[in-house]
Amino acid sequence: MMRRCIGLLLAMWSSAAMAQVYEFPRFDNAAQVRAECDRMLVDLKQRERAIEVLPEGADVLGAIDAQMQRIEDTLGPLWLLPAVHPAKAVRDAADACDLAFQGFSSAFLQNARIYARLKSAPVADDIDRRLQREQLDAFEDSGVALRPAAQQRVRRINRELTRLAQDFDRRIRESRDRVAFTAAELEGVPDDVWKNAPRDRRGRYLLGLDYPTADPVLQHARQESTRERLWRATMRQGGETNLRTLARLAALRREYARLFGFDSYADFALRRRMVKSEAQASRFLADVGEAVAQRERADLAMLRAEKAGLAGTAPETTVVRRWDVPFLSERLRSQRYAVDEEAFRPYFPPQRSLEFVFTLAQRLFGVHFEPLQQTLWHPQARAYAARDQNGTLLGTLFVDLFPRPDKYNHAAVWSFRNVSTKSGRLPAAALVVNFNDKGLTLSELETLLHEFGHALHALLSSTRYTLNGGTNVQLDFAEAPSQMLEDWVYDPAVLALFQQVCGDCPPVPREMIERAERARHFAKGIATTRQLIFANYDLALYGRRSEDPMRLWERMERATPLGHVRGTMFPAGFSHVASGYSAGYYAYMLSMVVAEDLRTPFAADRLDASTGRRYRDSVLANGGQVAPEELVQRFLGRPGNREAFFRSLNKE
Structure with a gap:
């Protein structure tokens, strides 16, 4: 998963300073956070006044991009700290700064003087025109054209949405269950x-x-x-309190959309994305559901037969429960393909696994990583410089591999500092995962490579503007560059690179990898339909009808073959729908359509450096400064299509 840092942002450094490795700022206490936040807010208000009086013909886009850079300089690290810092006071102060910034951001995006200057700003080419249009959209979606009373309501809603989403995530992250x-x-x-x-x-x-x-x-x-x-x-993570929070989030987002004349928040948000509307997203999900329905039924029949055999009951009277699915799937996968996920741990020590993905990046994209000495938020966190083949510094990567109390408990990348070739600014990103210190399974290695794909998108971007840097792309494209790389861990030639970084590690037997590659498609119908209900629930929650989150989930889940289990409350822990992916969870599946298509030029050789370099230059380097459809066409030499994706759905 990618955690996107979105806002308007920052002060330009000199080109000489930008060529240096990024030093992550040290925050030992909440007072430091508050002081830095206060300085930023004062500075941003001064910059806002300066942009208001820019003369005709001035570089408005550059000034707004410099504003973004100033925000990233302070808020970038603070967006990360609530997920990783061990001190609750620091985490809470970072959240408070983000909340304070939300007030500034909402007001800035309603500034009619700046909007007028942006509208008449000189543009040099398609890159400028695209950024101008995106920024105009941001102002318009923030209420710059609304009446004053409605503008005030937009500001209050935005602040409340930020606070509620923070509370939602905090309850999960700090749970002691x-x-x-x-x-x-x-x-x-x-x-x-x-x-x-x-x-x-x-x-x-x-x-x-x-x-x-x-x-x-x-x-x-x-x-x-x-x-x-x-x-x-x-x-039950998050509990009843998070269910109430989710209901409030949905109501506020629906109210927000209605201020702009939309009955559906999903329609309001999706009109700016590749999919264009809630209806088109729903049609896509329905097509996927139809393609895998038969496979889901067959998968469930296999699980039922296996449980019946274990219990000594008749299959027609045996009931498969939701907590049975992982166990029965793993058991059948092991029996059919002689694959035990746990058996991979000795082959993939965590630190060596990280070095393996670094080696893959060097082979495929011509970038290498060297360790840096920095004092970070936790002793287990590490810093690395990303350099091109000629030694040119490209950016800085931070990595936090292991679980601990109060840490974000899934896997994600924060691309909290973005590139700008215009100002000589280099990017920085943080990769956060939670791995067993005894080693990774093959699926966990796949997760690592997925997240590393987000980091590469951030670090190998070379966009003119920070606002277009790295993963600042349309949401339904954002996962594609990381999803694309997941296949690489099932290629014996790719895994052979492991011996270059760990001569003491036993090489994974080729037949073990080949069995795992076949096994990964087992029970794909069940896995895909589970993702479909998540995506459909998200769209429905933010659709036209006001729905109680728990009753909506219970109704939708009850309609599935495995039904709903009373007393459970999955939406209370579904942080995607509370924050960054609200009305956007469908994007994981739509991005996979693009990812499967992007893989096709690598089919003959996943280590082909020439194809990797072409992919780096055409897709990763352009970040969000070129439309996703155009990036795909440049790389593939043809328009993108869904053929590879739908073939993959029924791959055995």
Whole structure:
């Protein structure tokens, strides 16, 4: 997942300063955060007044881009810190700064004087015209043309949306929920998942809900009651409070859209994206659903037969529960393909896995990474300089590999500082994951490469303007460059690069990789339809009808073959729909359409450096300064299509 840093932004540094490695700022206490935030807000207001009085013919686009750079200089790191900093006071102060900035941003985007100057700004070419249009859209979508009372309401809504989304994520991130199990109840679960876990007074192991812990339990625990208890706990993250917050978020976004004459927030947001409307997004999802419906039924029949065999019951009377799906799928996958995900951990030590993806980037895209000495937010975090083949500095990457309390508990990249060739500004990004220190499974290595794809998009971008840098692209294209790379971990020739970074690591047997590649498509119908309900729920939540989030989810989930489990509240932990991907979760699947198409030139050789360089120059380097459809056509030499994607849906 990519965490996008969106705003209007920052002060230009000199070209000489920009050529230096980015030093992540040190924040030891909340007072430092507040002081830096106050300085930024004062500076931004001065810059706003300066842009208002720019003379006719002045470089308005450059001035607004410099504003963005000033914001990134302070807020960029602060957007990251709530996810990774160990001190709650610092995390809360960073959130408070973002909330304060929201007030400035809303007012800035309603500034009619700046809007008028932007509208008449001189443009040199298509890149300038695209940025101008995007910025005009941003002003218009923020209410620059609304009456004063409506403008005030827009500002209050934006501030409330920011606060509520922060609260939603904070409740999940700072949860102390644990589930207690005896050793007997954890039969089948790999020892390293639970044997070092804290214990309660009765000696039971207390397991958290982070995915490095929960996934192995759900996949391997032999006792159904163990899987059920942990699954139910994961389905209650955020609790009733987050359900109320989500209802308020949906109501506010619907009200926001109606201020602009839209009955649906989804239609309001999607008109600026590749898909154009809620109706088109829904049609796409319906097409996918139709393509995988039969496969889902066949998948469920296989799981039912397997559970019946284990329980000694008749298949027609056997009921597959949601907590059975990971266990039965993993069991059948192992039986059919002789693949055990846990068996990959000795081959992929975490730090060596990171060095492996660095080596792949060097081979394919001509970029190498060298470690840097920096004092960061946590001793386990690391910094790296990204350099071109000739040694030219391209940007700085920060990596945080391992789980800990209060840390963001999934996987994401924050591209918090973006490039600008015009001002000599270099990018910086942070890759945050939560891996087992004993090693990665192959699917976790796939996750690492996915997130690294976002980081490469940020670091290899060479756009004129910061506002177009890296992952600042249309949302339904943003995942494609990272999804594209996921396939690479199933190629024996690619994994052979591991020996270059870890001579002591045993090479993964070729047949083991080939079996895993076949196994990855197992139960694809179930996995795809699960993603479909997430996407359809998101669109419905932000559609025309006002819906209670939990009742909507219960109704939609009850209509699926596995039904709804009473007492669970999945939407309370579904942070995507609360914040960055609201009315946008469909983008994961639509981006995969593009990703499958982008893979086609690499089909013969995933390590072909000439194809990699062409991809880097045509897609990654252009960030958001060229329309996604045009980037795809430049790379493929033809318009993009959905053929490869729909073929992949039924690949065995």
